[in-house]
Amino acid sequence: MKVIEVKGITKTYNPDKVPVEALRGVDLTIEAGEFTAIVGPSGSGKTTLLNIIGGLDRPTSGDIWIGGTKLNDMSENQLIKFRQKEIGFVFQSYNLIPVLTTAENTEFVMLLQGRSKSERDTRVKELLAEVGLSDKLDKRPSELSGGQQQRVAVARALAAKPKFILADEPTANLDSASTSNLLDIMEKLNHVEHMTFVFSTHDQRVIDRARRVVVLEDGMIKSDDRK
Amino acid sequence: MVFKLAWRNLWRNKRRTLITISAVAFAVLWSAVLQSIQTGTWDKMIDNMSRFYMGYAQVHSKGYWGEQSLDLGFEPNEVMSAVEGKLPENVDMVPRLESFALASYGLQTQGVLIMGIDLEEENKLTGIGNKITEGTFLKVATSSVIIGDKLAEKLNMAVGDTLVLLSQGYHGQNAVGKYPVVGLVHLNSPDLNKRLVALSLPDAQNFFGMPDLITTYAINLPSKKYLPQTMAVLKTQLDTSLYEVMDYNDLIPELLEAAKLDQASGSLIHFILFLLIGFGLLGTIIMMTKERSYEFGVLTAIGTERLKLAGILWIESVLLGVVGALAGIALCLPIVYYLHSSPIQLTGNMADQYERFGMEAVISTAFNPGIFINQAIIMFVISTVLSLYPVIKSLTLKPIEAMKS
Numbered sequence: 001m002k003v004i005e006v007k008g009i010t011k012t013y014n015p016d017k018v019p020v021e022a023l024r025g026v027d028l029t030i031e032a033g034e035f036t037a038i039v040g041p042s043g044s045g046k047t048t049l050l051n052i053i054g055g056l057d058r059p060t061s062g063d064i065w066i067g068g069t070k071l072n073d074m075s076e077n078q079l080i081k082f083r084q085k086e087i088g089f090v091f092q093s094y095n096l097i098p099v100l101t102t103a104e105n106t107e108f109v110m111l112l113q114g115r116s117k118s119e120r121d122t123r124v125k126e127l128l129a130e131v132g133l134s135d136k137l138d139k140r141p142s143e144l145s146g147g148q149q150q151r152v153a154v155a156r157a158l159a160a161k162p163k164f165i166l167a168d169e170p171t172a173n174l175d176s177a178s179t180s181n182l183l184d185i186m187e188k189l190n191h192v193e194h195m196t197f198v199f200s201t202h203d204q205r206v207i208d209r210a211r212r213v214v215v216l217e218d219g220m221i222k223s224d225d226r227k
Numbered sequence: 228m229v230f231k232l233a234w235r236n237l238w239r240n241k242r243r244t245l246i247t248i249s250a251v252a253f254a255v256l257w258s259a260v261l262q263s264i265q266t267g268t269w270d271k272m273i274d275n276m277s278r279f280y281m282g283y284a285q286v287h288s289k290g291y292w293g294e295q296s297l298d299l300g301f302e303p304n305e306v307m308s309a310v311e312g313k314l315p316e317n318v319d320m321v322p323r324l325e326s327f328a329l330a331s332y333g334l335q336t337q338g339v340l341i342m343g344i345d346l347e348e349e350n351k352l353t354g355i356g357n358k359i360t361e362g363t364f365l366k367v368a369t370s371s372v373i374i375g376d377k378l379a380e381k382l383n384m385a386v387g388d389t390l391v392l393l394s395q396g397y398h399g400q401n402a403v404g405k406y407p408v409v410g411l412v413h414l415n416s417p418d419l420n421k422r423l424v425a426l427s428l429p430d431a432q433n434f435f436g437m438p439d440l441i442t443t444y445a446i447n448l449p450s451k452k453y454l455p456q457t458m459a460v461l462k463t464q465l466d467t468s469l470y471e472v473m474d475y476n477d478l479i480p481e482l483l484e485a486a487k488l489d490q491a492s493g494s495l496i497h498f499i500l501f502l503l504i505g506f507g508l509l510g511t512i513i514m515m516t517k518e519r520s521y522e523f524g525v526l527t528a529i530g531t532e533r534l535k536l537a538g539i540l541w542i543e544s545v546l547l548g549v550v551g552a553l554a555g556i557a558l559c560l561p562i563v564y565y566l567h568s569s570p571i572q573l574t575g576n577m578a579d580q581y582e583r584f585g586m587e588a589v590i591s592t593a594f595n596p597g598i599f600i601n602q603a604i605i606m607f608v609i610s611t612v613l614s615l616y617p618v619i620k621s622l623t624l625k626p627i628e629a630m631k632s
Contacts, residue, residue: 056528057627076625077533084530095525099235104228111228112530160530 002065003164003196004030004053009062011048011219022048023059024219030164033194035187037201037210045219046200047168053198054087054166055079067163084112088157090167094149096141102128102152103137109160127155131185147178154185164196171203183209229535233542236515237550244547247511251551252558254504255602258497259559262601263592265493267567269486270593275415276482277475282321282352282445283454284474286461291442292471292478297326297397300440301470309464315456319447321348324431326442328394328402330374330424332382339378339424341394343431343441352447355412355425362386362410368429373410375420384408392424397437404434415587501605509613512544516617523621524629533622540617548610552603560599567594 011023022045030036038046051057052064055071064071066086074082083089096105103124110120128134131151141149150170157165167186171179187209189195199206207213215223237244277283285292286306291299303322310320324343329336346365350356356364360376372390374382384390389407396402406426414420432438446457454474461472476483526536570591573581578588 051627054528056630080527080530080532083528084532089529091525095522097232097522097526099232099239108228109530112532112535156529 001032002029003032003034003067004028004198005065006049006053006059007063009049009052009059009064011045011052011057012060015060022219023052025062026216026219026221028214028221028224030196030198032163032196033190034212035190035197035210036212036214037199037207038214038216039201039207040216040222041202044216046216048219049216050166050168050198050200054089055083084109085160086163088160088162088165090150090153090157090165090170092169092172094141094146094153094173096149096152096156098141101138101140102133102144105141105152106155106159109156113160123159124155127158128152130158130189131155132181145178147174147181150174150178150182151185154182154189158189158195164198167197167199169201169203170199171201171206176205179203179205229539230542233539233546236519236539236543237546240515243511243514247508247547248551248554250507251504251548251606252555254500255552255555255606256559256562258500259556259598259602260562260592262493262497262598263559263563263595264566264590265490266595266598267591267593268589269489271570271587271589271591272416273475273479273482273486275587276479278352280353280414280416280419281475281478283448283451284446284458284461284472285478286320286444286446286465287442287471287473289467289469289471292473295326297324297395297435297437297442300324300397300437300442302439303441303444306444306465306470309466310460313460313464315453315460317449318453318457319348319351321345321352321445321447322428322441323349323443323445324428324435324437324441326394326435328392328424330378330382331391331393332384332388335382337378337382337422339374339392339422340419341392341431341434342423342425343428343434344425345428348447352445353414355414358412358414359410360413362408364410365425365427367427369409369427370404370406370430371409372406372424372426372430373412374408374425375423376411376413377417377420378422378424379408379411381421386410390424392434394435396435397440400436402435406430417581417587501609505609505613508544508548508610509616511547512613512616515543516540516620520620520624520629523624524626524631527624527626528630533624536621536624537618540621541611541614544614544617545607545610548606548613549603552606556599556602563592564594566590566592 006026006028009023009026010021013020013022026049038049040046048057052059071079071082097108100108106124106127107120110123128137131154133148133151136144136148144152171182174182183206186197190197199210201207212226214221288299288301307320322345326341328339328341330339346367359373365371365373374390379385386408389405392404392406394402412423414423432440448454448457458472458474465472523536527533570589573588573590581588
């Protein structure tokens with residue numbers, strides 16, 4: 001089943017001044033349950049592609065469908081609602097809400113979705129157990145290591161029960177042990193819960209574990225290999 | 228969660244938040260204390276005038292208040308019988324005969340207010356008998372007077388001296404008399420202290436040549452809350468083509484106007500104060516918004532509706548203002564209460580200045596919840612208006628641009 005489908009995506013920044021073509025006709029389909037790394041040198045368009053897939057940015061041309069829903073025509077507010085329900089985000093610098101605890105950060109998106117307190121509590125405990133942070137429920141981000149914060153970010157991304165998780169350079173700020181631990185968790189979620197993951201990364205450790213590697217160069221897909 | 232988030236966000240930069248809250252608290256403290264003093268001073272003056280001199284209401288012959296002519300004196304029994312048993316309990320009608328005269332002692336002459344009073348009833352209204360600072364109170368028909376202590380000072384008189392009074396009596400008669408001063412009185416109105424000559428009602432009627440007539444019924448109420456009911460009874464029971472019934476708003480309009488004018492000028496000071504505080508608050512709000520623009524991008528990226536984000540930012544701004552206002556109110560309550568229960572008696576030049584303007588030389592405050600509630604409302608409105616900046620920013624926020632900034 002297609003979770004993500006992009007067709008003929010282009011993205012040009014500053015079209016009226018000094019145009020920069022970040023994406024030049026990208027076609028990509030991601031099936032449910034894939035564990036995909038989008039790789040490429042800096043400036044190749046990885047983050048731009050992820051932003052467009054995540055509904056954070058709009059393409060200059062081309063179409064994008066998520067789970068069969070076309071994003072192109074959605075308003076900004078519709079996109080926010082869509083992201084809240086369908087997409088989980090993991091950012092390079094974790095981006096947890098600093099004033100909320102681990103449990104509250106994980107709960108936050110469910111709260112936005114209007115889930116009941118009991119449902120939220122149960123899911124928070126489950127998720128934080130899955131990422132190995134059951135003993136850190138009441139800690140604030142500043143009291144956690146980088147690896148732990150990123151695991152909370154993964155739990156937060158999963159909390160909304162999204163169709164897939166977009167992770168932009170999720171291991172860029174982590175040491176080897178934390179990277180390995182995070183990848184173990186993501187792989188487990190992918191295998192056990194069939195959660196679809198799409199990463200942008202330069203990290204060889206991530207690339208090695210990915211089952212599909214899409215290489216972008218100069219805004220175009222140079223190769224797309226499944227292992 | 229929204230409130231919790233807003234509250235915790237406020238304390239991310241404790242020092243800045245404390246400084247801002249302190250600034251707001253100080254402004255509210257200053258503003259509430261000033262307003263309480265201003266309102267208290269005017270209230271006291273109006274209350275002194277109405278409770279201890281005018282009464283909260285008066286009855287005269289029609290046209291008397293405009294002309295102040297003795298020829299418009301009236302028979303008190305007529306009025307009394309019309310309202311007897313119909314007024315609320317403990318409401319008294321205090322008869323007076325009031326006019327003006329020249330008072331002379333030695334080489335000094337002074338225009339004075341002559342007040343012929345029913346000793347018992349007057350005492351209930353003004354407590355004049357308890358305000359004798361020297362000598363004794365009046366006795367009925369002893370042809371003696373008591374005078375304001377400041378008037379005695381001005382005329383260089385003492386108890387036992389004789390005052391000569393010269394005036395025009397009923398229907399143009401000459402009114403002349405010599406009266407020994409049996410006591411000096413100090414009332415709460417500096418103006419009255421400078422010009423009051425009081426004598427018993429029969430003596431005044433005799434002096435003005437108008438036996439059995441009075442010019443005024445001052446209405447003595449146990450409290451202001453009885454005024455509407457009392458006015459209603461007086462207006463319905465008395466023939467309004469013959470009598471005029473006036474409450475203190477009609478009797479002392481100049482004083483009420485002056486109070487309003489003074490309060491308006493006070494409002495200008497409060498406005499400037501709040502304007503300054505508003506700018507301080509705006510500075511903090513702009514900083515709080517600018518430094519978190521990346522975070523707002525992340526919040527909308529993960530699905531926080533912009534309206535909800537705007538709500539969080541509005542609550543933060545309002546909390547900043549309202550917490551400051553509540554802190555200010557908490558600080559000023561004991562000060563205002565203390566000044567209310569123990570007014571400061573001014574002395575020296577300051578007291579002279581007050582009395583020159585006809586005000587009692589006392590700093591007292593109004594302990595009026597409305598003043599404190601107003602401060603909180605003003606800060607709520609100011610912080611709500613200032614929150615428009617982050618609210619508009621959040622409502623037009625594009626996550627990718629915010630995260631890039």
